[in-house]
Amino acid sequence: xxxxxxxxxxxxxxxxxxxxxxxxxxxxxxxxxxxxxxxxxxxxxxxxxxxxxxxxxxxxxxxxxxxxxxxxxxxxxxxxxxxxxxxxxxxxxxxxxxxxxxxxxxxxxxxxxxxxxxxxxxxxxxxxxxxxxxxxxxxxxxxxxxxxxxxxxxxxxxxxxxxxxxxxxxxxxxxxxxxxxxxxxxxxxxxxxxxxxxxxxxxxxxxxxxxxxxxxxxxxxxxxxxxxxxxxxxxxxxxxxxxxxxxxxxxxxxxxxxxxxxxxxxxxxxxxxxxxxxxxxxxxxxxxxxxxxxxxxxxxxxxxxxxxxxxxxxxxxxxxxxxxxxxxxxxxxxxxxxxxxxxxxxxxxxxxxxxxxxxxxxxxxxxxxxxxxxxxxxxxxxxxxxxxxxxxxxxxxxxxxxxxxxxxxxxxxxxxxxxxxxxxxxxxxxxxxxxxxxxxxxxxxxxxxxxxxxxxxxxxxxxxxxxxxxxxxxxxxxxxxxxxxxxxxxxxxxxxxxxxxxxxxxxxx
Amino acid sequence: xxxxxxxxxxxxxxxxxxxxxxxxxxxxxxxxxxxxxxxxxxxxxxxxxxxxxxxxxxxxxxxxxxxxxxxxxxxxxxxxxxxxxxxxxxxxxxxxxxxxxxxxxxxxxxxxxxxxxxxxxxxxxxxxxxxxxxxxxxxxxxxxxxxxxxxxxxxxxxxxxxxxxxxxxxxxxxxxxxxxxxxxxxxxxxxxxxxxxxxxxxxxxxxxxxxxxxxxxxxxxxxxxxxxxxxxxxxxxxxxxxxxxxxxxxxxxxxxxxxxxxxxxxxxxxxxxxxxxxxxxxxxxxxxxxxxxxxxxxxxxxxxxxxxxxxxxxxxxxxxxxxxxxxxxxxxxxxxxxxxxxxxxxxxxxxxxxxxxxxxxxxxxxxxxxxxxxxxxxxxxxxxxxxxxxxxxxxxxxxxxxxxxxxxxxxxxxxxxxxxxxxxxxxxxxxxxxxxxxxxxx
Numbered sequence: 001x002x003x004x005x006x007x008x009x010x011x012x013x014x015x016x017x018x019x020x021x022x023x024x025x026x027x028x029x030x031x032x033x034x035x036x037x038x039x040x041x042x043x044x045x046x047x048x049x050x051x052x053x054x055x056x057x058x059x060x061x062x063x064x065x066x067x068x069x070x071x072x073x074x075x076x077x078x079x080x081x082x083x084x085x086x087x088x089x090x091x092x093x094x095x096x097x098x099x100x101x102x103x104x105x106x107x108x109x110x111x112x113x114x115x116x117x118x119x120x121x122x123x124x125x126x127x128x129x130x131x132x133x134x135x136x137x138x139x140x141x142x143x144x145x146x147x148x149x150x151x152x153x154x155x156x157x158x159x160x161x162x163x164x165x166x167x168x169x170x171x172x173x174x175x176x177x178x179x180x181x182x183x184x185x186x187x188x189x190x191x192x193x194x195x196x197x198x199x200x201x202x203x204x205x206x207x208x209x210x211x212x213x214x215x216x217x218x219x220x221x222x223x224x225x226x227x228x229x230x231x232x233x234x235x236x237x238x239x240x241x242x243x244x245x246x247x248x249x250x251x252x253x254x255x256x257x258x259x260x261x262x263x264x265x266x267x268x269x270x271x272x273x274x275x276x277x278x279x280x281x282x283x284x285x286x287x288x289x290x291x292x293x294x295x296x297x298x299x300x301x302x303x304x305x306x307x308x309x310x311x312x313x314x315x316x317x318x319x320x321x322x323x324x325x326x327x328x329x330x331x332x333x334x335x336x337x338x339x340x341x342x343x344x345x346x347x348x349x350x351x352x353x354x355x356x357x358x359x360x361x362x363x364x365x366x367x368x369x370x371x372x373x374x375x376x377x378x379x380x381x382x383x384x385x386x387x388x389x390x391x392x393x394x395x396x397x398x399x400x401x402x403x404x405x406x407x408x409x410x411x412x413x414x415x416x417x418x419x420x421x422x423x424x425x426x427x428x429x430x431x432x433x434x435x436x437x438x439x440x441x442x443x444x445x446x447x448x449x450x451x452x453x454x455x456x457x458x459x460x461x462x463x464x465x466x467x468x469x470x471x472x473x474x475x476x477x478x479x480x481x482x483x484x485x486x487x488x489x490x491x492x493x494x495x496x497x498x499x500x501x502x503x504x505x506x507x508x509x
Numbered sequence: 510x511x512x513x514x515x516x517x518x519x520x521x522x523x524x525x526x527x528x529x530x531x532x533x534x535x536x537x538x539x540x541x542x543x544x545x546x547x548x549x550x551x552x553x554x555x556x557x558x559x560x561x562x563x564x565x566x567x568x569x570x571x572x573x574x575x576x577x578x579x580x581x582x583x584x585x586x587x588x589x590x591x592x593x594x595x596x597x598x599x600x601x602x603x604x605x606x607x608x609x610x611x612x613x614x615x616x617x618x619x620x621x622x623x624x625x626x627x628x629x630x631x632x633x634x635x636x637x638x639x640x641x642x643x644x645x646x647x648x649x650x651x652x653x654x655x656x657x658x659x660x661x662x663x664x665x666x667x668x669x670x671x672x673x674x675x676x677x678x679x680x681x682x683x684x685x686x687x688x689x690x691x692x693x694x695x696x697x698x699x700x701x702x703x704x705x706x707x708x709x710x711x712x713x714x715x716x717x718x719x720x721x722x723x724x725x726x727x728x729x730x731x732x733x734x735x736x737x738x739x740x741x742x743x744x745x746x747x748x749x750x751x752x753x754x755x756x757x758x759x760x761x762x763x764x765x766x767x768x769x770x771x772x773x774x775x776x777x778x779x780x781x782x783x784x785x786x787x788x789x790x791x792x793x794x795x796x797x798x799x800x801x802x803x804x805x806x807x808x809x810x811x812x813x814x815x816x817x818x819x820x821x822x823x824x825x826x827x828x829x830x831x832x833x834x835x836x837x838x839x840x841x842x843x844x845x846x847x848x849x850x851x852x853x854x855x856x857x858x859x860x861x862x863x864x865x866x867x868x869x870x871x872x873x874x875x876x877x878x879x880x881x882x883x884x885x886x887x888x889x890x891x892x893x894x895x896x897x898x899x900x901x902x903x904x905x906x907x908x909x910x911x912x913x914x915x916x917x918x919x920x921x922x923x924x925x926x927x928x929x930x931x932x933x934x935x936x937x938x939x940x941x942x943x944x945x946x947x948x949x950x951x
Contacts, residue, residue, distance in 0.1 A: 059586035062575075066583050066607075067600060069572055342629045346594040352624065353588045389626065421626035421633060424665055460635050461668030462696040468665040493695065 076115035084116065090124035091131065097121075098150060121153050125161045133173045133180075140179070155179060162187040171207045176220035185227040192234025198243055201231060228255055232262020237269050244277075251287035260287075261294040271295070271302045275309050278316075292316035303336040307372045326374075333375040334382035340368055341386065352390035358397060361387065377402065381410050385418045392430040408435070412442045415449025424457065424468055431477060447480045454484035455491070466500065577612035580604060584619055594629060598638060605642035613646060614657060621666050635672035635700075643670075644677035651678035651685055671697055675704040683708030687724035690732055702737055709741055718743040726761035726768065735799055736806065738768035739775065746773040748791045751800075770796035774803030782808075782815055786822055798828040805837055813844030817856065829865040838872045845876035851888065853877070858897045870900045871907075878908040882918065889922075899926045903935035910942045 070078070087093030097113070097120040104113040124132050136154055139147040158180055162170045167188045174184035192200050212221035223231065235243045243263060247256035264274040274295055277283050283291070296317030299310045307329070314320050314328045323331075341348055347364060350356035361383070365371070371379045380398045387395040399407045411434055419427045427449070437443040457465045469485050472478040482504045490497035570579075584604055587597060601623070608616035625637040647654045655678070658670040675697065679686040683705040693701055702725075709721050722741040725733050746769045755763040770792060777785045777800075785804055792800050801823045808815050823831040831837060845853035857873030860866050878885045885905060892898040902922040909918035919939060926932040 059582035060590070062579055062583035063586040063590060063600075066572055066604060072573075338628075342594050344593055346592055346597040348624075348628060349594070349597055350588065350591075355588050386628070390624065421637075423625045456633060458696060460633075460672070461665050462671065463694045464665045464668045496695065 072111055073115065076111055077118050080112075080115040080119035081122065084119050084123070086123050086127070087120070090120070090127050091135075094120040094124045094150075101149070102146065117149075118153055118157070121150070122157050122161070125154065125157055126164065129161065129165075129170065129173045133177060137177070155183070158183045159187055163190075167191055167204055168207055171204065171211050171220065175208050176211060176215055176217055178219060178224075181219065181222075182224050182227055185223055186230060189227065189230040189234045192231065197234065197236040198239045198246065201234065202246070223255060225254070225258070228258035229262030229265060232259040232264075233266040235259075235263045235266065235270075237267065237273075240270065240273055248284070248287070251284045252290070254290075256287065257290045257294065260291060261298060264295055264298045265301060268302045268304045271298055272305055272309060275299070275305075275313050279309075279312065293318055296320065300332070300335050301339070303339070303369050307332075307370070307375075329372065329375045330378035330382075333369075333371055333379045336369050336371070337365060337379060337382045337386070340365065344368065348386060348390050351387055351394065354391075358387070358394055377406075384410060385414060388414060388430065389418055389422055389426070392433050396433075408438075408442065411435075412437065412445035415446055416452045419449065419453070421456070421460070424453075424461075424465065427453070428472070428477075446477075450477070450480040450484045451487075454481070454488040458485065458488050470504075572607060575607070575611065577608065577615050580608035580611065581615065581619070584608070598629070601639055602642040605639060606645060609643050609646040613643075613650070613654065614662075617643065617657070617663070617670070621663065625666075625669070636669050636676075640669060640673045643673060647674050647678040648681045651682050654678060655685075655689070668697075672700055675700045676707075679704030680707035680711070683721050684724050687721065687728075690725070690728055698732065702733065706740060715743060722765060722768065723759075723761040726764040730764075735764065735767045735771050736802065738764060739771035739803060742768050742772035745776060746770075748773065748788055751792055751796055766796060767799045770799040771803035771806075774800035774805075775807035776803075778804040778807035778815070778819060782819075785819065789822060797826050798823075798831060801826060801828050801831045802834065805831060805834070805840070808840070810840065810843065811847070813840075813848055816840055816844055820856075824860060829863050832860070833865045833869055838869060841869070841873055842876055845873070850877035850880050851884070854885075854888070854901075858892045858894060858901060860897075862894055862896045867900065870897050871904045874901050874904050875908065878905055879912060882908070882913065886918075886921075889925075896928060896931070899928045899931050902926045903931065903938070906935055907938060910939060914946075916943075 094117070097117040101110070101113040101117045104110040121132075132154060136151055139151055158174065162174055162184055167174075167184060170184060174180045188201070188204050192198075208220045212218055240263070243259075247260055250256050260274060264271045274291070278288055278291060278295065281288070293316060296313050296315070299305055299313040302310065310332055311325060311328050314332065315323070320328065345364065347356055347361045351358070351361055365379070365383065369379075380401070384395050384398040387398070399410055402410065415427075415431065415434075419430065431446070431449070434446070437446050454465075461468070466485055469478070469481040472481055482500075486497050486500045486504070489500055584601070587600055587604070590597075590600075592600060601620075605616050605620050608619070620639045620642065621637075623637075623639055627634060627638045629638075643654075651674070654674060658667055658674055661667075663670060671693075675686065679701065686701050686704050686708070690698070690701055705721060705725060709718055712718060718741070722738065722743070725741055726738055751766065751770050751773060753766070755766060773792070774785075777788060781788070782804075789797060789800060801819065804819050805816070805823070808819065820832055820837070823829075841853055841857065854874040854877040857866075857869050860869065874885070877888075882905075889898060889901045889905060892901055902925050905922040906919040909915040909922065916939075923932065923935055923939065926935055
């Protein structure tokens with residue numbers, strides 16, 4: 001038995017520990033703002049025991065470990081690079097590794113052999129890129145059986161080699177080969193972004209010109225269309241005037257247009273500057289003409305640009321000339337939200353699982369986008385359309401401030417404007433949350449929701465969708481769904497449509 | 510216990526609670542706060558993950574030895590990891606691919622609970638965005654995966670899994686797909702044959718290719734048409750290869766011959782169209798219809814001049830199904846619209862009065878009527894074959910109604926139809942038009 005002072009200490013220690021653990025458990029168990037958090041947090045609230053806490057903590061650690069891991073092939077390649085000393089004849093060593101790769105039997109052997117082959121090709125590539133390229137050219141031209149792996153591995157390693165050596169040192173072998181030049185110019189773009197800017201671009205171009213002349217081939221002098229905008233993104237805003245002077249040397253060319261559009265895509269300031277040049281008529285018409293449509297699309301990617309300039313630029317794009325201001329604002333706002341969700345934090349996913357509340361999502365949208373007052377309603381509708389697919393009930397407050405008639409219109413149109421490839425059960429749950437349709441238009445919209453989905457759902461889910469429809473409870477939705485299924489089936493197979501007709505309607509009096 | 514002790518004890522307990530609250534909130538604070546910039550949200554999550562992961566890495570077992578429950582806990586943690594959309598999708602796909610190796614059922618259950626639409630690319634895919642994570646496992650374990658899909662566990666989602674299975678496992682195991690073809694719904698037949706085709710072209714082994722052809726040829730025409738089968742004929746078939754009679758012991762041999770004849774015809778019209786007529790005599794009589802169908806299919810679409818000699822051969826052989834085929838009709842219309850529609854109208858109405866050719870007549874005269882209603886009016890009376898003349902009047906009425914909204918011209922044509930049975934039908938078409946276009950009562 002403990003002595004009384006010691007016992008007091010034990011009791012005090014234990015009571016402090018209980019308070020500490022209680023606070024820890026209760027705080028972690030609290031649902032986040034909005035109070036409708038999903039089961040992730042609720043177990044701790046209901047049963048604040050150690051196992052539950054440990055499971056959650058364990059999950060985070062497991063996930064972190066998983067994300068930090070390297071794949072088996074990456075690990076094997078790293079190991080092979082570390083272990084293999086440079087061979088005296090890198091070509092011979094690579095070809096020996098290729099033979100070993102072809103002979104490998106088990107998955108384990110293949111994994112190792114592939115790593116060794118990759119490491120050997122890398123050594124060869126770094127030591128004698130011209131020699132390797134000559135071989136690659138021969139293999140590609142002769143379509144020699146089985147050499148494809150050598151070609152694809154070399155292509156995969158090219159960016160690493162070009163980065164290590166610096167693009168200027170690789171012009172001779174990388175820019176003149178159509179398969180490698182895209183990778184080459186991508187690295188040039190990265191180097192420009194890392195500080196090289198216009199000066200680096202001009203140096204590489206000049207070197208390419210020299211090589212093209214020496215090789216008697218134009219390939220090295222040309223920049224593939226796929227990478228021109230990437231290069232434009234690499235110019236620095238401070239050097240804009242010199243960039244302009246450079247492209248104005250050849251104002252009507254596609255290269256100049258793409259470089260400028262790429263530059264406009266590099267940020268709000270560059271996009272605004274290009275727009276202003278166009279607006280003030282400071283560009284030669286030959287260039288302005290080819291830029292207008294492109295800049296009209298580029299401003300879609302610049303949510304922080306002045307709204308008036310964005311609207312004006314959008315009108316440059318063919319087809320938009322007569323669009324109303326409201327329509328353009330709605331399009332811009334909706335596009336901004338989609339891009340934010342697609343590229344930024346996955347709010348849709350967190351909202352779906354109850355991890356993020358509507359208030360949190362709204363707060364993120366408001367802080368990261370510049371939604372003009374006139375676009376507020378459109379932004380709420382766009383948010384409702386995308387978030388209602390994740391949780392229709394929790395998304396409803398987005399429509400609270402709309403007039404009743406508009407609110408109902410958005411909800412009923414949502415049956416066919418949204419829910420395109422959503423799980424049919426989730427579509428049904430959404431429909432069940434809708435108010436009773438009161439007007440002919442609302443009834444029509446609701447039916448259209450079924451009609452517009454049938455053709456696609458039958459292709460995606462096949463007859464399982466027919467069975468899903470058949471299992472719906474009696475009522476107008478079931479009949480709309482059945483009719484849509486029969487009608488969509490008739491487009492592809494009249495006999496099968498008739499079978500469905502018989503199945504669903506033969507007993508009808 | 511005096512008052513001071515009570516206050517001290519209370520304060521120390523409050524302090525303990527505060528420390529507890531601090532520790533509970535700490536991990537959350539490491540994650541991105543709402544309203545962080547796009548890149549901040551992303552990098553914030555990464556930093557916290559990696560710092561937690563560094564400790565985790567020491568104590569956790571390697572991923573390769575994880576149990577299903579460990580994958581599930583990591584999966585659930587994705588929800589609160591504050592990832593960007595591309596990071597979340599990539600992480601989930603990687604987790605699923607590994608989890609599926611350990612416990613396919615649980616991994617599929619988890620993946621199907623996520624959204625089935627593609628918010629990022631907004632394209633319509635047969636398979637939900639996370640589905641591709643299962644491609645390798647399906648290809649490596651085709652049979653267990655198939656049994657799982659068909660076991661009724663996935664309800665309406667099974668269709669997506671079937672598409673995924675066909676494009677991954679099916680393309681790697683075409684013979685397996687061929688064996689399941691009869692059990693598959695007609696709605697999946699195109700995908701299944703596409704998978705077989707992918708498998709066929711991914712091998713250079715002649716014997717394996719022949720095996721695939723035979724495995725498909727055992728199915729009846731409505732499952733795999735001769736035209737589809739011809740796509741699985743490997744080598745360049747010579748006319749001598751068509752001479753052998755069907756092997757009674759091999760149920761596939763009859764349709765394999767047809768497919769080869771089709772393939773032969775197609776290659777002839779691609780490479781030696783001038784010699785088709787002479788070479789056709791050497792083709793066994795029962796295979797000529799297939800050879801001619803292949804020959805039509807092999808013709809370039811934009812060269813009508815080559816089409817008619819082949820169709821003449823088909824008419825001489827009585828191969829009406831070749832002429833009445835939807836594809837042939839499309840070619841006829843294309844040729845008419847690009848060159849001389851009256852010549853095409855004359856050619857089709859010169860065909861014998863075979864009931865199978867009814868659609869050929871209507872669609873064959875259509876381009877002429879659409880281009881020159883007045884010229885057509887004078888021309889129809891010159892058609893020698895009475896029933897085709899009636900059909901031409903019937904089509905004229907249809908064009909007058911639907912194209913020109915001219916009931917008077919329609920009546921002029923209908924009144925010239927001689928065959929009472931056909932006239933009743935053509936009058937019915939007009940009544941349908943009248944119903945469709947009648948002003949709606951409000």
